[in-house]
Amino acid sequence: MIMRLQALGVRGGLSALALAMAICGPAPRAMAQDAPAPAGEREHFFLRLGYGLVQYETSGRASVFGTPVDNAKIAFGQHSSAIFEAGWRFAPSWSVSVLTGLPPTVGLEGRGAFEPFGRLSKVTYGSTMLGLQYHPLQFGRFDPYVGAGIDHTAILNTSGGSLPGLQVKDAFGPVLQAGFEFGLTENLAFYADLRKVWLKFRAKAMVPDPVAPYPVQVTVTPNPTVFSIGLTYRF
Numbered sequence: 085m086i087m088r089l090q091a092l093g094v095r096g097g098l099s100a101l102a103l104a105m106a107i108c109g110p111a112p113r114a115m116a117q118d119a120p121a122p123a124g125e126r127e128h129f130f131l132r133l134g135y136g137l138v139q140y141e142t143s144g145r146a147s148v149f150g151t152p153v154d155n156a157k158i159a160f161g162q163h164s165s166a167i168f169e170a171g172w173r174f175a176p177s178w179s180v181s182v183l184t185g186l187p188p189t190v191g192l193e194g195r196g197a198f199e200p201f202g203r204l205s206k207v208t209y210g211s212t213m214l215g216l217q218y219h220p221l222q223f224g225r226f227d228p229y230v231g232a233g234i235d236h237t238a239i240l241n242t243s244g245g246s247l248p249g250l251q252v253k254d255a256f257g258p259v260l261q262a263g264f265e266f267g268l269t270e271n272l273a274f275y276a277d278l279r280k281v282w283l284k285f286r287a288k289a290m291v292p293d294p295v296a297p298y299p300v301q302v303t304v305t306p307n308p309t310v311f312s313i314g315l316t317y318r319f
Contacts, residue, residue, distance in 0.1 A: 129172050133166070133314050134313055137312070143157065188208070214234055225268075250287055273315070
């Protein structure tokens with residue numbers, strides 16, 4: 085009789101333990117599935133859609149018939165644009181990406197010795213940045229990174245202004261960047277990104293003159309800073 089009661093007690097204890105595991109077991113699994121997975125846990129491709137603000141720090145020089153013109157400057161207008169980026173997280177701490185955006189049109193304004201010319205021209209350009217990013221730390225949802233790369237800016241069109249025949253060459257330049265992602269779900273994240281680009285453009289034009297037009301050569305270094313925010317989708 086005593087052994088039977090003991091057996092019944094053991095069975096009852098095991099049944100109670102099994103019931104408790106059945107009740108409590110799914111909850112941690114469900115919570116683990118709901119929490120966004122750290123970005124560096126697996127290789128993945130990603131797409132970004134964002135809004136970018138471009139600020140220029142323009143300087144440069146000009147010459148007429150090969151003779152430098154003192155205090156001749158050109159200023160770029162600030163602008164914003166939609167930004168698209170595609171990339172591949174090929175290792176827990178490394179990713180590579182290519183970024184572009186809708187081609188903006190900016191005004192080139194004469195400053196200093198070029199002030200009398202007013203708006204020299206309007207320029208439409210397209211920029212593409214190829215970059216490599218390093219992700220030093222991952223704090224759960226928060227994933228900061230730094231990176232470096234190269235930018236290619238293609239001049240698509242120039243028109244209007246006091247120098248409508250202005251010819252601007254394409255340019256390449258280095259890029260430094262820093263930013264972070266914050267996971268919202270397993271596949272979706274918010275991001276913020278800051279990039280500094282160093283560029284030098286060479287341009288030439290014929291300046292109208294009552295007697296005869298004369299050639300002008302200009303070197304412009306806009307060195308834009310690009311700040312963007314948006315959403316990342318991970319595949």
